[in-house]
Amino acid sequence: MGFRPGGGPQHAGVPKVRSKNASGTMRRIWGYLKQQRQALFWVILCTVLTSVFALLGPYLIGRMIDDYVMPKQFDGFVRMGMILLGVYLLSALFTWFQQYMASSLSQNTVRDMREDLFNQYQRLPVQFFDQKTHGELMSRTTNDISNVSNTLNQTVVQLISSVLMLVGSLVMMLTLSLWMTLITMLTIPLVAFITKRISKYMRHYFSEQQKQLGEVNGFVQENISGLKVVKVFGREEKAVEQFREINERLRAIGVKAQSLSGSMGPMMNTMRNISFLVIAVFGAVFAYHDMITVGVIVSFLNYSNQFSQPINQLANQYNMFQSAIAGAERVFEVLDLEPEISDDTAPKSQQALIHGEVVFEDVCFGYKPEVDVLKGVSLHAHPGQMIALVGPTGAGKTTVINLLTRFYDIRSGRITIDGEDIQQLDKQALRQQIGLVLQDAYVFSGTIRDNIRYGRLDATDREVEEAARLANADVFIRKLPRGYDTELSAEGSNLSQGQRQLLTIARAVLANPCILILDEATSSVDTRTELHIQEAMKTLMKGRTSFVIAHRLSTIQEADAILVIQDGQITEQGTHDQLIARNGFYNHMYQNQFAASAQ
Numbered sequence: 001m002g003f004r005p006g007g008g009p010q011h012a013g014v015p016k017v018r019s020k021n022a023s024g025t026m027r028r029i030w031g032y033l034k035q036q037r038q039a040l041f042w043v044i045l046c047t048v049l050t051s052v053f054a055l056l057g058p059y060l061i062g063r064m065i066d067d068y069v070m071p072k073q074f075d076g077f078v079r080m081g082m083i084l085l086g087v088y089l090l091s092a093l094f095t096w097f098q099q100y101m102a103s104s105l106s107q108n109t110v111r112d113m114r115e116d117l118f119n120q121y122q123r124l125p126v127q128f129f130d131q132k133t134h135g136e137l138m139s140r141t142t143n144d145i146s147n148v149s150n151t152l153n154q155t156v157v158q159l160i161s162s163v164l165m166l167v168g169s170l171v172m173m174l175t176l177s178l179w180m181t182l183i184t185m186l187t188i189p190l191v192a193f194i195t196k197r198i199s200k201y202m203r204h205y206f207s208e209q210q211k212q213l214g215e216v217n218g219f220v221q222e223n224i225s226g227l228k229v230v231k232v233f234g235r236e237e238k239a240v241e242q243f244r245e246i247n248e249r250l251r252a253i254g255v256k257a258q259s260l261s262g263s264m265g266p267m268m269n270t271m272r273n274i275s276f277l278v279i280a281v282f283g284a285v286f287a288y289h290d291m292i293t294v295g296v297i298v299s300f301l302n303y304s305n306q307f308s309q310p311i312n313q314l315a316n317q318y319n320m321f322q323s324a325i326a327g328a329e330r331v332f333e334v335l336d337l338e339p340e341i342s343d344d345t346a347p348k349s350q351q352a353l354i355h356g357e358v359v360f361e362d363v364c365f366g367y368k369p370e371v372d373v374l375k376g377v378s379l380h381a382h383p384g385q386m387i388a389l390v391g392p393t394g395a396g397k398t399t400v401i402n403l404l405t406r407f408y409d410i411r412s413g414r415i416t417i418d419g420e421d422i423q424q425l426d427k428q429a430l431r432q433q434i435g436l437v438l439q440d441a442y443v444f445s446g447t448i449r450d451n452i453r454y455g456r457l458d459a460t461d462r463e464v465e466e467a468a469r470l471a472n473a474d475v476f477i478r479k480l481p482r483g484y485d486t487e488l489s490a491e492g493s494n495l496s497q498g499q500r501q502l503l504t505i506a507r508a509v510l511a512n513p514c515i516l517i518l519d520e521a522t523s524s525v526d527t528r529t530e531l532h533i534q535e536a537m538k539t540l541m542k543g544r545t546s547f548v549i550a551h552r553l554s555t556i557q558e559a560d561a562i563l564v565i566q567d568g569q570i571t572e573q574g575t576h577d578q579l580i581a582r583n584g585f586y587n588h589m590y591q592n593q594f595a596a597s598a599q
Ligand SMILES: Nc1ncnc2c1ncn2[C@@H]1O[C@H](COP(=O)(O)OP(=O)(O)OP(=O)(O)O)[C@@H](O)[C@H]1O
Pocket: 130, 367, 368, 373, 391, 392, 393, 394, 395, 396, 397, 398, 399, 400
């Protein structure tokens, strides 16, 4: 459910279908609801039953007064009282069950939606995530979905019961007295008019409040994320001052929104009392002329309440519906994106790729159609070779890697591995052959053992520890109080950056890929750790084709080939000695770094 296979890779991440109309969105929500047939059936049945009981109550009270209270028949009065009690108790029971089933209906539905959304996140191409902020994606998975859930929970029940109560009380009133029905209806337009006016203001204030709340959240998040920068630049007071302003705006709009919504209840009460008074006065006049009985007046007092309530509820529901539809639309927008295609061609077996000969032939690529980032790049990496990519920032080094891993697809040219065009390979099978050690070493919450095992899920404990030993990580892990079972906190903040890198190297060792990508993995750690990391890297690179992006030229002097990339083109290539002898850009970079480190 929710996925749309098919289509070409060049359209990946581009919206295919967008149902920007409410009825289309509702149909899709209905598609989810339909799957909970049993819960839906119970919710509808219970709602119908509670509505019928609620309609029966006032009628029975009227009958009790006319048939037993006025003629002073005590037995009948008690009997009728018991029946009424039974009706109210049954009504309470069904209401409870109805609420329970409505909650499961909405919770099951949003669970399915969340699951579809998360599955879709796993399948969307890297390009999609490069274009969206994490906060925005988080908000789709949490806020938008909870909007849908809240509405589903209340709306399904209230919509059915409102319509039933509206029609039911009208029918009951008409059977009792036409004139009294007309008088009761007199007050309705006034109530509806006032409610509509207040709701309009309330909607405006509440949406403004949400906006201000968003500003407060955004400001707090930014300040916490950038806490160190704020402190280093001594901007604490400025931040407090700015926060005070935003906070004050939220307070002011909050007062308006809350006070208006708070006054809604008492105002409706007053209207209801006036309506009661009108019914009582006219009812008394009619009763005086023997046109109706006292019991009918009492029934009408109750029905007038039951008649006006659903009107207000339906109006409120409409607003809630709007916000749920908006939330659902934002969720469906992501679900409608074309997932990254696992290719049409049959996946090659993993064994077919074990040599690791990588060739780029005249590869051109740009992230946007109008900008070329790589302009005809050709390179040849023989199995087991170490290839270093160097060049100024923004030259296109990471882009070469993005193409090799097929996070993005080339515009023209060809990339082959062991002679196979990678466009013809299954993406998953291709990526299984590639190990990635990034500068920003990523660890997941869980134990150290779990984190290393992420490289190969079926690895035994011994294999995990062996990988850690080869990656020089074993020593520091054993020094931790709980060793391999140490739980890592959010994003591994209880480890140093160097330690996190050693873990990701161990992970790559365990995965045992034939091609390795090391992206600036040795920056910003102390010299001793750097030595550890370099040693681990060397072990890891042995027998594998490796691509190393390094800013420190000292780490790549042993590379089989160094490629200098400038402005999307390879301008120089050769070994360290050859490039130094060439006295070009590389030599210039090297001399600069050498001079800087000598100082
Ligand atoms: N996801 C993206 N969308 C659009 N443009 C991008 C994207 N990623 C990179 N670019 C652009 O492509 C060009 C090459 O970027 P790339 O990351 O390959 O450079 P790099 O050589 O790795 O730089 P650095 O050494 O600073 O990491 C840059 O101009 C960059 O702005």
